[in-house]
Amino acid sequence: MSNTTSESEEMIASGDCTNSPSDEVSSERNMVGNGPLKKGPWTSTEDAILVDYVNKHGEGNWNSVQKHSGLSRCGKSCRLRWANHLRPDLKKGAFTPEEERRIVELHAKMGNKWARMAVELPGRTDNEIKNFWNTRTKRRQRAGLPIYPHDVCLQTLNDNTQGQNMLTFDTSHAEISPDDCQFPAVEFKKLELNQEFYVPNIPDLAGSSFLDLPGCSLIPNRMGSTTCNDTFEFPVPKRIRRLDTYPVFEGDPNEYFPTVDQSFEISSSYDQDLNGGDIPSSSSCLYTGSHAHFNGNTSSSEPILWAQKLELPSLQYTTQRGSCNAAPSSPLPPLESVDTLIQQSILIGQSKSERDSGLLDAVLLQSQSLKMSESNNNSNVSIVPRDIPTDSSSQPDDWEAYGDQMSPLGHSAASVFSEYTPHLSGSSLDEHHSVEAISVKHEGEEFGAKLSDREDEKPNDLDYSRPDLLLDSNLLGSSSNADYSNKDHCVVSDPIHAPASDDFGCDSNKHISGYSPLQGLHNESSDKWDDISEICRGPGNR
DNA sequence: AAGCGTGACAACCGCCATCGA
C-alpha cells in the first residue's frame, strides 16, 4: 500500500514530530513548503520530492530534507517513509512462505528485534516484519495455536547449542542418556534435596510453565511417547542472575507443597490430545495438583483449547491445599485470567529490555519472574540465592551483555507470553494468589528453620525448596562470579514438545503423550531427584 | 444495507544511543 493521499492531511505546528495533537492543524495547502510540518499519509507529490532529494543528496541528514526540498515533513517522518516505502531495494508484495518461516525462526532467536530481523530478510522492512508478526500472533492466539511451531523451536534450540552464553550441563553425568528419554530429560547435577519433594514449583514448571512453551522445558518431562532425543545445551542468560531476594518458605512444607504422588496424576487422555486426538475433557488433561486444579476458579468463560492450555503457564494458578484432585469441572481459569497472570508474572520487576527476549529466555525469565512474584507476595521474608550477588549492580555488564543483541536468544522473554496476553492491571496476582501455594505466607517454623540454618552458613544460599532458583543459579552452571558457562553440566535432552501442529504443517510426531513429568520422574527416576538434592545442598555442602 | 470483526498496512510516538560542539 503506497498509502499516498491528497486530502485530509494533518499538519503540526512545529518541527517536532512528536507534537501533541493540539498542535496539529489540517491543511493540505501546506503539503509542501516551510510551513508547519505535516502528518498523516504521504502523498505522491511528497514521495516524489523525497525521492528526488535522496537521489541528489543521499540518505541521512533527514532533518535537512525540509530545508532543502521544502517538504513539510520532519526528518524522522522522511526517514521512515524512505526506509519503509521508497527505497528502491524494497521487495513489494506479501511475504512468501519461506519468508514467513524465516521470520518465525528469527523471532524465536531474536525476539522483537525487528530491525535485526529485517537485515536477515533483504527487501523487507522492520515495520513489515513487525506488522506481519503482530498479525500472525493475534491470529494464532485466536486460534489457540502456539506462537512458535514445533520444528522452529527445535531448530532454534539446536542452533543455540552453537551459540554463546551457553550453559553446558554435565554430559558425563548420564544416568539418563538421551536415547533413554522419550521425554526430554534434565539431569540435575548433584542435587541433594533432603526433604522429599518439597519442590513446589516443579508441578508448575513441568506442568505448564515450561512445557507449555514449545521447546522450553527445564524439567524432566517424561510424559510418554515423544521421541525427541535431541540434546541441547541450555543457554543461560546472564541476566537471569540479576536476582534480588526470594521468599523463605516457612513452616512445614507439607503444608504447602503437595507430594509428587499427589501432584501428578494425569489421565491418558492427555496424550490423546497431544497426539492430535480429541481435546480431552477438562478433567483429564490436567495435572492433578497443578495450580490449574487448585485455583478454585470454576468459571471458564471460554473453551480452553488444548493448544492454548499448552501455551499458558499454570504457575500463577491459585493453589489450594488438599484439592489435588478437585474441580474437574473447572480445570482452568478463563484465558484472560491466565494471560493476565502470566503477563504480570513476567512483567514484575522487569525493565523494558527485560521484557524483550527470546524463546528460551522466556523460560528462564519466567523462573525469575515467578520468584519475583513470590517475593512480592512475601515481602516479609526473603532468601538470597546462593552465589547470586545481592547487589545486582555488581554484574551489570553481564546482565546487559545478555540483553544485548549478541544474545543468541535476543530478547523478549515476555514476548512469548505477552504476545498472548493483554496488558493487565496489577491485580491478578493478588486476586488469584498465583503462586501462593508455593509462597504461602505461613508462619510455620520448621522448614524455614532448616533453611535458616543453612543460610547462616551461607548467606547467599539458594532456597533449596526452589528448583527454579536452582535452575537460575547453581543448576545452570553459574558460579559466584562472572563465568557462567562451562562450570557445571547437565544434559538436557530435547525438552521440546509441540502442542499442536503449526503453520507450516510440521509433523508433530514428537507430541507429548503419557503421563505427568513428575510422575515419571518420581516413579522411574528417583535417582535423578537424588541428584537434584545434591544441587540443593549447595556448593558448600557438596 | 448496516454493523461488526478482522487483517493488513502506514504512520506516529516515545525512548534511547550516538555523536559532535
Add this chain to the structure above:
DNA sequence: GTCGATGGCGGTTGTCACGCT
C-alpha cells in the same frame, strides 16, 4: 562532562478493505 541534534528502534494507533452476520 554536558547538552542538543540526529537517527534508530520498538510499541502503538489509525485507517482502510474485506468478509460475515
